[in-house]
Amino acid sequence: MRVEIGVNGQTHAFDVEPGRRLSSLLRDELGLTGTKVVCGEGACGACAVLLDGIAVNSCLVMAGMADGRSVVTIEGLGRDGLTPVQEAFVKEDALQCGFCTPGQIISATALLADNAHPSREDIRRAMAGNLCRCGAYPKIERAILAAAGS
């Protein structure tokens, strides 16, 4: 099937089998390897992207579901430098191995778009779907608070 998907501001057309996942299109067809696949079943949030502004696990989005819609990946954030969320992650050391980091930043970006001044509890609820095996959580929380300026 043929799908057209806007990715980071540019429209791409693909001929894909219906079962193809958005995460695979991004990584394997467009080389956007910032989107990581860790669990492949929506349990960890590493593959999060913004789909029409909403954070989704791209491993659970079939290519057809993204047809005609617009996707922003980690590479599409802050193309003129780092966004405040990205800067806060660096400054607060909210990452270790860095593998889950793109998904964390996508989810944090979506959270702050929705709620500019989240409480700690808001952050814990919104970010609980983004696992981090290194345990950068305390500093992820701090980075999101810092990015929110609260």
Added chain:
Amino acid sequence: VTTRIVRTVREFEGTSVDVVVLVDDSDEGLGEWPVDAALSVVGRSQSRVDGPVKVSGRARYTVDLALPGMLHAAALRSPVAGGKVAHLDLEGARTAPGVRAVLGPDDAIGSGSVRALFTELEYVGQPIAVLAADTPAQADSALAAFALRVEPGWFSVDLMRSLYDQRFVSEPIEEARGDSEAALARSDVTVALELETPAQLQTAFEPHAALADWRPDGLTVYLSTQSMFWARAELARALGIAQDEIRVVSEYVGGGFGGKLGAGWEPLVAAELSRRAGRPVRVANNRHDEQLTGGHRAWQRQTVRLGASREGRLTAIEHDTVAAMGVTPRPVPFRMVPMTLYRCDAVTARTFPVKLNLRGVNAFRAPGAVEATTAFEQAMDELAAALEIDPLQLRRINHADTDQRTGKPYSRKALLACYDRAAELAGWADREALRADRADGLLRGMGCASQIWGGGGGPPAQATVRLGGDGAATVVTGVQDPGTGTLTAVRTVAAEELGIPIERIRVRGGDTVPNLIGPAAGGSQTTGSIMPAVRQAAIKVRTKLLDLAAERFELAPADLEVRDGRLRSRDRVLDEPYTVVLAELGDSTLEAAGARLPNITDASINTFGCQIAQVVVDPGLGTVVVERIVAVHDVGRIINPLTATSQVEGGILQSLGFALCEERVLDPTLGAPTNSTLDDYKLPTIADVPEIVIDFVGAPDLSANATGAKGLGEPPAIPTCAAIANAFAHATGRRCTALPLTPKRVLECLA
């Protein structure tokens, strides 16, 4: 320059290894950072050097790499825990669409000295055959063409049954000093504790992965590993080629936690497939295979018996560990904790390494010590209760001034200061007030645990520093940074000695070229190994810079210094940017190498700590929430507080998972893990994170090395689970005989 040969030792995960070091005299006499040194960069927080590239998604891990013509591999794995291959159609797989190379159990890999594929099946997930195809989908589809049939056979995944059957993977080990049996019989007070701890899976988020490109002029392997040089040596041996023909690249590694030490299976088959296909081959585990075969902390049953005098002095220790080793032997420091944590003259520690039909155990962040501490420190709390002595006080009473195994003094030990500081930060004095009945019906408690581990590091470790005419410096090392912050610390150390702005310093690691040997990122040995080498190289380059400036300004080098990017004379008459003398270098550079000096051999180099956990238990729901962990560790000088605290938080949270939710569950009838996905293997989330209060005590350990810094990767993971279990017992008055403390176990325990 002269070189002499020195024999020394280095410790790795509780085992002392003899090392021969070639010591270059230019590395000696460079002094040290005294305890009260006025350092301007070291000890201040520096943001992670690879932070910007990681937060923008531009860091390319092994699984992200693609080479022209690259093939994708898929592995056929055993569906049974015991049995043999009855039918395997290799020809069918070879002719499947897109398939370019196939390896079966009879195909020699490299020199044929290592077996990587099997027909006698010993565990679920064991590799039988592997193929490489043009696309991942073709590779996965082609697995069906093997038409595998197996003849199921006998197996055991029952720890106690295999113990009764005396089915061991290696000989049981008994280590003893004194007569613990007699001492136990004579003790005023005795306690005994039995505990079962689960298999915990490392679950690195980047799976084990390799991309091999075997060309006529050599083999390049991009590898997700914690030990590039071990991997290179292993591959050279297995493939029958020289180490210098192999380049291992590990620029970004998505976690390891011990599970990625050594080459492993993936690069071996990737290299052989690449040799046969004449194309690059990518081997990467999917998540299910990673959870099945990536490795784990051993499932164990431990028995601890302690005897003490009425005053609380330990008179006898007996600690037996029955460990599910899987199908392959491995040395694990199960006995370090009972043998060395406290002063005691009568100790027997026994290890029973049981063979089960499971993938062999590998390292997981302080292997053996996390589990042993979890059992031993709970027994210590039982003893404290029996003696009616404060648990921290009992630990102080039994403090070991010397290494109980060797009789040697410790290079430095500030464990008593850790107890004091942790008690202060946790409000230990008021812990009994936590247990007062409250309207919410919840039970609260506080528990502590001690930590001992190695972490001194040692040779060989090498670094070079180069300072160019443009004022930019590059530090090259052979270390990999799997998220530890190692390269950021390297940059910090170099900035301190070069005296130039840290932003002007690039650091390189993650590549065995140009053959600067670095330690594995394991055993908490990286910092103590590589930082002194970096420091020495940077001092030598600074000396050259000052020589150059002395010549240019007609001053004595000793009258000059470089700091904060300024070249100054002691009398401040000269005060210029450091670049002023570099400009005339042209294409030349100031360059020097440093190599880690030998360890001292007359003292033991260790790390210590104390953690205190505060928990709240819901006796109706069986839930345990950790409210706070206070972590105070003695690891010598802290080079970068920002990344050091990240290491502590990470260690604590992995062991919080071990205490509360992480557990590989086996189906006893199939011998297969039932939770090999992240949906049902439960990792802690951000919502499970307690308040974490961190402090470091203890002076820089200048007997360990000239920087005074020791390893910190593993120590914080060691006492967390024991402290949580002790807090649970304090809250509830009960002790669970098995971990993790899931609601089901807690409700059974409280019933």
